[in-house]
Amino acid sequence: MKVAVVMGGITSEREVSLRSGQAVLNSLLRQGYDAYKIDLTRENLVSAFIENEFDIAYLTLHGEYGEDGRVQSVLDMLGKRYTGSGVTGSAVAMDKILTKVIAKDLGIDIAKTYSTVEEIKEYPVVIKPAKEGSSVGIYICNTKEEALEAYKALEGKYPLIEEFVKGEELTAGVLNGEKLGIVRIKPKSGVYDYESKYTVGKTEYECPAQIDEKIYEEVCEAARKIHEKLGLTGVTRSDFILRDGKAYFLEVNTCPGMTETSLAPKLAASKGYSFDDLTRVIIESAKA
Structure with missing residues (x-):
């Protein structure tokens, strides 16, 4: 059984993914698995899964284009086995x-959430991307002005606004x-x-x-x-x-x-x- 340990990716969490992937690869090799590394980049997001031979893809990707169901959907269409959750669970x-x-x-x-800055009734609040992980892009805002700045900084990243629960x-x-x-x-x-x-x-x-x-x-x-x-x-x-x-x-x-x-x-x-x-x-x- 050939295992491709898929790591890297194209998000801000790329370096963490590479470290995770290498640790997993070392583990599998220690156990005698026929395992090797695939470094996923913008250039091979899809082709890597077509051009490489493997029976199972061990996914160590974090964030978008790896943990959100998109890579899982490619593997499903190719009929390839992979670790972790499926398309729907990953996406949700x-x-x-x-x-x-x-x-x-x-x-x-859950903490109280708001749809817009104008809805905020009490500060401080946390504003962060709704679809990223690893504590990336977190803003703790104590005023409306800070909240507006944070919301603008996260434009296009589906900002989530919630009560800051200390x-x-x-x-x-x-x-x-x-x-x-x-x-x-x-x-x-x-x-x-x-x-x-x-x-x-x-x-x-x-x-x-x-x-x-x-x-x-x-x-x-x-x-x-x-x-x-x-x-x-x-x-x-x-x-x-x-x-x-x-x-x-x-x-x-x-x-x-x-x-x-x-x-x-x-x-x-x-x-x-x-x-x-x-x-x-x-x-x-x-x-x-």
């Missing part, structure tokens, strides 16, 4: 606004429906931005999170419900903010990072999965 999960609507329908708490950052993992537990994230800067997320030593992680047992189970179950409702496959990671005993759902990641600072491997390890175990389970659950 990539849209933070739509996913929050679904979460609310499931009875999961609290503890949590992320809960799910592997093919199995609850992996929760990591509590403690960024030293106070904000879990791109630098805090991907720079070693900038953030402390508590795994499993030492929080109230009842809240712990509620967050794990909320993550499982999102995973199930969206029909997701493989490993997913749902982010929450815990404030005053209530956990607010933020988003779900269908292709979480697999770097040395990534949270999905930490969560899997807390349940007894080595990094190699995790990549093997993901391969075994690849969509036909």
